[in-house]
Amino acid sequence: MVTSTSSGTVGGSGSIASRVIVNGVLLISAAYFLLPVVWVLIASTKSPGQLFSSFGLWFADDPRPLENLGRVFTQDGGVFGLWIANSVLYAGVGALAATVIAVACGYVLAKYAFRGRETLFSIILGGVLVPATIIALPLYFLLNQVGLTGTIWSVLLPSMVSPFGVYLARIHANASVPDEVIEAARLDGAGDVRIFGSIATRMMTPAIVTIFLFQFVTIWNNYLLPLVMLNDTKTFPVTLGLTLWNSQTQRDPMFYQLVVTGSAVSVILLVALMISLQRFWKADLTAGASKG
Amino acid sequence: MTTRTRKSELRPGVLLLLLPFVIMFALFFAAPIVYALVDSLFSVRASGLGFGAPERVFVFLDNYAAAFATPSFVASLGRLLVFAAIEVPLMVVTSLALALLLESGKARFPRAFRVLYFMPYGVPGVVAALLWGFLYIPATSPILQALSSLGISVTPLASDSILFAIANIALWSFAGYNMFILIAALNAIPSELYEAARIDGASSWGIIWQIKLPLVRPSIILVTVFTIIGTLQLFVEPLVLRPLTTAINSDFTPNLAAYNQTFAQGNPNLAAAMAVIVALLGFAFSFSFLRLVNRKDNRAW
Secondary structure, three states, X not given: OOOOOOOOOOOOOOOXXXXXXXXXXXXXXXXXXXXXXXXXXXXXXXXXXXXXXXXXXXXXXXXXXXXXXXXXXXXXXXXXXXXXXXXXXXXXXXXXXXXXXXHHHHHHHHHOOOOOHHHHHHHHHHHHHOOHHHHHHHHHHXXXXXXXXXXXXXXXXXXXXXXXXXXXXXXXXXXXXXXXXXXXXXXXXXXXXXHHHHHHXXXXXXXXXXXXXXXHHHHHHOOHHHHHHOOOHHHOOHHHHHHHHHOOOOOOOHXXXXXXXXXXXXXXXXXXXXXXXXXXXXXXXXXXXXXX | OOOOOOOOOOOHHHHHHHHHHHXXXXXXXXXXXXXXXXXXXXXXXXXXXXXXXXXXEEOOOHHHHHHHOOHHHHHHHHHHHHHHHHHHHHHHHHHHHHHHHHOOOOOOOHHHXXXXXXXXXXXXXXXXXXXXXXXXXXOOOHHHHHHHXXXXXXXXXXXOOHXXXXXXXXXXXXXXXXXXXXXXXXXXXXXXXXHHHHHOOOOHHHHHHHHHHHHOHHHHHHHHHHHHHHHHOXXXXXXXXXXXXXXXXXXXXXXXXXXXXHHOOOOHHHHHHHHHHHHHHHHHHHHHHXXXXXXXXXXXX
């Protein structure tokens, strides 16, 4: 999808003035989107004192990124590394499971006829419209009754449900898995699960990767669910851990530097992931296009 | 839809593919919603003499009445409406403008710009709020420092500008994501349409108004509905900014109020009613917006 850039015009016409204006606006926008990221990267090289005394968009005289990094990873017995590992666990395992079951469900909704199919799809699609906050609070009480709150399962299991993933999978299964292929495989004696596992998933690979990435970022960025469910700091994801540190800044200003450097680390991690995998962010799935 | 036969094809193998999601959806998505709906109709009261276990009694809509009788909750609903009135147009216009500029054929490095604008989507809302928080206080903000050296005093966290400050954080986080959806829709327009329009002597503006906007209309609607839903969930940003300003109270948004009722005030039934009110508000807004844009006489822009 990143192939057809600038397809909008024929022959690239337009006056010099309009080109200058377009690129000027794009540059200013770029500065806006970069500002907090550049600020936090520079701030993560400063001492707690310099954070408040030096100009925010330039380095202090003695940049000390490694010392700050060392502090972040040794504070509270190295709990920050645990938070990162927890985030990777929640987002990685959660998104993997979410993708498998959402793609299987979307595929069945696209390719098999049964009574109530459209009703089921409408209910799932309606789930996209429900604010996540109305789910998190009652979910706490439900999981509390079965003793799951406070465990990693209270975050992992709810993260495995992605209605949006089912929606994308259904669209893509319709577009990229021909009925004839399924029919032919069935005549060869393949069962439904096997046809899905070895043929359909191969044809749907780009969509599957996209669904995984969307869900990974959604879980990684989630805050309310772990906030409601978890109380042991050893089970916290990075988002919750950083706000824990942030709540201690008034007691000890040194925590400002920990929050800043910790934020820088978490920003770098996800931005690196997004840029390295950018060819898999296929938003045209959402437009229902099938160029895949 | 690609239905081959009319009869049901739910064989055991097909059920094996379908059911895992359906079961998980029922347990972790549908059940909490049902639980909230039921819970909002009950109340826990101390038994007659104040001794013995408190009992759960059916109170029908009393919790809803109580929610609307709580001034801070009503105020938070009003605040949310004002916030939505700022945030939704700002988001849709910005992401659409960025998409149109990047796909205008005049951009120098459209790919690099696109990745850059999309990048904040990967930054957790909590971290985005923390970072902008530093950029909103004079002690650490290079922007405010530069402005004040020019004699301009800006206080983003003051009570009259706090909603804009929060709207900016949401815009920063999601404008690139929404732009992505709109660019995909723009890319799906066949280029023959542009050629035909050029031959007919259409200008760049003419092409935008006559071809691009009408054809990406479904995606604009999608982005608008997503933004409305996202707006109603407002929770993290005020929570993180709260220590920095007196303009944010503990019931700043309906979700914060529900969260407080649950964990600080110990009244989950009232909290459930508040959460249901927010969800109903979301449905009402989304559907009335969809009705508005789908009216027959409104079909062409």
